[in-house]
Amino acid sequence: MIVGVDPGLKGGLALHDIVVPMPVQDGKICGIFLSGYLRPVNQRVAYVEKVGAMPKQGVVSMFNFGFGCGTIEGVLLALGYIVRYVTPQRWKKVVLGTEYTHDKEGAIAFCRKHYPNVDLIRPRCRTPHDGMADAICIREYGLIDQS
Numbered sequence: 001m002i003v004g005v006d007p008g009l010k011g012g013l014a015l016h017d018i019v020v021p022m023p024v025q026d027g028k029i030c031g032i033f034l035s036g037y038l039r040p041v042n043q044r045v046a047y048v049e050k051v052g053a054m055p056k057q058g059v060v061s062m063f064n065f066g067f068g069c070g071t072i073e074g075v076l077l078a079l080g081y082i083v084r085y086v087t088p089q090r091w092k093k094v095v096l097g098t099e100y101t102h103d104k105e106g107a108i109a110f111c112r113k114h115y116p117n118v119d120l121i122r123p124r125c126r127t128p129h130d131g132m133a134d135a136i137c138i139r140e141y142g143l144i145d146q147s
Contacts, residue, residue, distance in 0.1 A: 001041045002146060003081070004139025005048040007069045012135035013037055019118050019132050029068040031075050038079055046076050047142035049134065050085035084142070091141035104130035107137045114140070 004014040009029065011022040015037065023033035038044075051069065076083050092102040100106035111118060111133045118136065120128035 001043050001045070002139055002142040003038065003041065003044070003046040004135045004137070004142060005046055005072060005076075006131045006134035006138060007049060007051055007072050008065060008131065009068065010129075010131045011049075012129065012132035014132070014135035014139040015041060019115075019120075019136055021122060021129055021132055028064070029071045031071050034072065034075050035079060038075065038081070044076075044079065044081040045084065045142065045146070046081045047084050047086055047091075047138050047145070048072065048076070049091070049138055050087045084145075086138065086141055086145075091138050094144055095137045095140045104133070107133040110140075111136050 001016050004012075006012045007022070007029075009022060009024050009027070013020050013022060013034070018037065020037065023030045023037070025033065038046075051065075057065075073083060089102075092106070096102055096106050096110055100110050108120060108128045108130060111120060111128075115136055118132075120132050122129055
């Protein structure tokens with residue numbers, strides 16, 4: 001099974017039949033909850049968005065983001081996953097192509113068309129969760145890459 005991961009506190013996790021926001025507790029990615037989603041999966045390959053520093057982002061927020069990415073990678077490796085990184089530019093070119101814009105709205109539109117049964121709107125929210133949409137698109141890239 002291929003897993004798609006959009007890292008970050010507002011990221012998401014896409015497995016075969018489960019799509020969830022990144023599990024967060026006390027303002028940090030929760031490795032325990034993350035491993036709970038990932039542990040039951042067989043044939044473990046994870047595609048993770050390769051991320052870097054963003055301009056004008058503070059030192060503390062970049063440290064916390066990097067710490068969260070390390071938590072994700074540590075959980076995946078500890079559970080025996082093969083981890084493959086893909087840049088946002090690459091997965092957007094392959095998955096979204098020319099049919100969708102290469103932004104959050106494009107990923108949401110792709111998911112609405114190709115995964116109509118997935119509800120991207122979380123309880124008590126009015127807007128779709130773009131981290132979950134990105135995770136689905138990253139997983140879709142993994143499916144294409146593996147074929």
